[in-house]
Amino acid sequence: MVKTPADRWSPRDPDDDAPRLECGVFGVFDVEDASAVTALGLHALQHRGQEACGIASFDGNGFHTERHMGYVGDAFAGGDLTTRLPGAFAIGHTRYSTAGGSVIRNVQPMFADLDTGGIALAHNGNLTNFLTLRQQLVAEGRIFQSTSDSEVILHLIARSRRPRLVDRFIDALREIEGGYALVAITNKKLIGVRDPLGIRPLVLGDLDGHPVLASETCALDMIGARFVRDIEHGEMVIIDHDGIQSLRPFPAARARPCIFEYVYFARPDSVVNGKSIYEVRKRMGRRLAMETPANVDVVVPVPDSGVPAALGFAQEAGLPFEMGIIRNHYVGRTFIQPTQGARETGVRMKLSPNRAVLAGKKVMLIDDSIVRGTNSIRVVRMVREAGAAEVHLRSASPPIQWPDFYGIDMPDRENLLAAQHSVEDIARILNVDSMGFLSVDGLYWAMEAGARDPANPQFTDHYFTGDYPTRLLDREIAEGRNAVAERQLSFLVDA
Structure with a gap:
C-alpha cells in the first residue's frame, strides 16, 4: 500500500499548533571561508526548520559534509568550522521533516559520487510523486540510504545517461513534480533551481562580486550581501567562474508562488517575489x-x-x-x-x-x-x-x-x-x-494582487480553496484514483 504524504510526516508536538515548513537552503560560490558564511546564512533561515541542519563544502580536492540534529548555532559554533569544512564553494540546509522521519540519515545536504564527479544537494519543498519515483528506482535495483525525497533526485541524476552533469540534472528535474527550491554544488559549479510554478522561494544575491543563493533575502542581509533578483519560476541558474547562466528546462507556465510564505513562513524582514x-x-x-x-x-x-x-x-x-x-x-x-x-x-x-x-x-x-x-x-x-x-x-x-x-x-x-x-x-x-x-x-x-482569478489563480492557495496547483500523483494512487500508475507500480514491484 502506498502511504500518503500525510502518513510520512513526522509526529507533531501536541502543544505546538503552528504549521511547519520543511526547510531553508543557502549556497555561496568562490567565497573565502564559504562554510562560515553559509553557517551565518543558515542562522537567518533557522525559522524555516529547527529540527536539523547541515553544510557541504568543496575545497578543490574533495567534498566535506557535516549534518547534525538541532540548531545551527549548536551544530556549527566554534572557530574550527572552516578547518572541518574547507573550501570556497558551500551549500547549507535547515530542516523540519515532512518527507522522511526525524533521523540523521535524512538530514541534508545529501552527497553522491557519480561517474561525472561529486554532487551535494539541498532541497526545500516536497515532491508529490516521491513515493512513485522511489518505488520505480528500488525496482530497478537502486539502493537508498534515507527516506527523504531529496535522495530520489540524486538517483534520478545518476540514472541519466547524458554526458554532462547539468544535462543529467535537467533529466531529473523533468521527472519530479511538486514544489521545490534546490541548491547544489559540484567540483566546478553552484546550481540553483526553482520549481515550474515558483511555489517555493529562491533568491540570488551578490557578496562582494560573488554569487549567493538563499531561500529568503534575510539570509543575504545576515552576511552583508546585496539582493540581485528572485530566481524565476521554472528557472535553473548555473554559476561557475565564467559567470551565471540561466536555463529554462520546463515548458512555460504562469507563476503561482506559495501565499502562505506571506501569511506565516517568511521572516518579516524578508522580501519575497518583490x-x-x-x-x-x-x-x-x-x-x-x-x-x-x-x-x-x-x-x-x-x-x-x-x-x-x-x-x-x-x-x-x-x-x-x-x-x-x-x-x-x-x-x-x-x-x-x-x-x-x-x-x-x-x-x-x-x-x-x-x-x-x-x-x-x-x-x-x-x-x-x-x-x-x-x-x-x-x-x-x-x-x-x-x-x-x-x-x-x-x-x-x-x-x-x-x-x-x-x-x-x-x-x-x-x-x-x-x-x-x-x-x-x-x-x-x-x-x-x-x-x-x-x-x-x-x-x-x-497582496495587492487584484481579485482572485478562479480560472487561473495568481498564488498557490489550496490551504484555503482546495485548488491544488499540480497533480498529486502519490495521493491519487493512495486513494485509488490513478489506476494506470497503480498498475505500473505493481508491475515494477512484482518484477
Whole structure:
C-alpha cells in the first residue's frame, strides 16, 4: 500500500499548533571561508526548520559534509568550522521533516559520487510523486540510504545517461513534480533551481562580486550581501567562474508562488517575489479590521508571528496596540509531556500573560492562522485567567481547510479545525466572545494582487480553496484514483 504524504510526516508536538515548513537552503560560490558564511546564512533561515541542519563544502580536492540534529548555532559554533569544512564553494540546509522521519540519515545536504564527479544537494519543498519515483528506482535495483525525497533526485541524476552533469540534472528535474527550491554544488559549479510554478522561494544575491543563493533575502542581509533578483519560476541558474547562466528546462507556465510564505513562513524582514513580508502582513491586519470589526478596548498579538497583522488591525481600527502576551525566546521546542497539566506548563513556558494590559479589558487577539486550534484554546484560557473581561479572536489568514503537499507540515483534513466546523462553532470551541477570519479576497487585497482569478489563480492557495496547483500523483494512487500508475507500480514491484 502506498502511504500518503500525510502518513510520512513526522509526529507533531501536541502543544505546538503552528504549521511547519520543511526547510531553508543557502549556497555561496568562490567565497573565502564559504562554510562560515553559509553557517551565518543558515542562522537567518533557522525559522524555516529547527529540527536539523547541515553544510557541504568543496575545497578543490574533495567534498566535506557535516549534518547534525538541532540548531545551527549548536551544530556549527566554534572557530574550527572552516578547518572541518574547507573550501570556497558551500551549500547549507535547515530542516523540519515532512518527507522522511526525524533521523540523521535524512538530514541534508545529501552527497553522491557519480561517474561525472561529486554532487551535494539541498532541497526545500516536497515532491508529490516521491513515493512513485522511489518505488520505480528500488525496482530497478537502486539502493537508498534515507527516506527523504531529496535522495530520489540524486538517483534520478545518476540514472541519466547524458554526458554532462547539468544535462543529467535537467533529466531529473523533468521527472519530479511538486514544489521545490534546490541548491547544489559540484567540483566546478553552484546550481540553483526553482520549481515550474515558483511555489517555493529562491533568491540570488551578490557578496562582494560573488554569487549567493538563499531561500529568503534575510539570509543575504545576515552576511552583508546585496539582493540581485528572485530566481524565476521554472528557472535553473548555473554559476561557475565564467559567470551565471540561466536555463529554462520546463515548458512555460504562469507563476503561482506559495501565499502562505506571506501569511506565516517568511521572516518579516524578508522580501519575497518583490513584496515586503512585513508590509503585506500589516495590510492583512488592516483588511481584517475592515471585514471583522468588534467593540474592544485593546488589540493584542499572539507573538511573534501575529505582531505585524495586529499592528495593521490596531491602526485601521484606531485602537491601542499592546503586548498583552509576552513570549520567552529562551525556550526551545515545547517538549512532549505525558499529562495535560505538564502540557499546560509547557505552553506557559513559552507564553506569559501581561496582566497590566489584559485585566478588565475587552481584548482582541490577533493570530496569523489557526490550524487545529489547540494552541488557541490555551492562549484564550490564559488571557481569561489574567482577568480579561472579553476575549475576541481574529485570524489574519482565511480558514485553513485543506492539507498541503508541497513542503508544509499540516494535519490531515479531518484534523483541521476550520474544515470541520463553522465560524460560530469555532468561537464556541475556543471559548471566545467572537471569532473572525480574513477572507480569501481580503488576502489577495493585502497582496495587492487584484481579485482572485478562479480560472487561473495568481498564488498557490489550496490551504484555503482546495485548488491544488499540480497533480498529486502519490495521493491519487493512495486513494485509488490513478489506476494506470497503480498498475505500473505493481508491475515494477512484482518484477
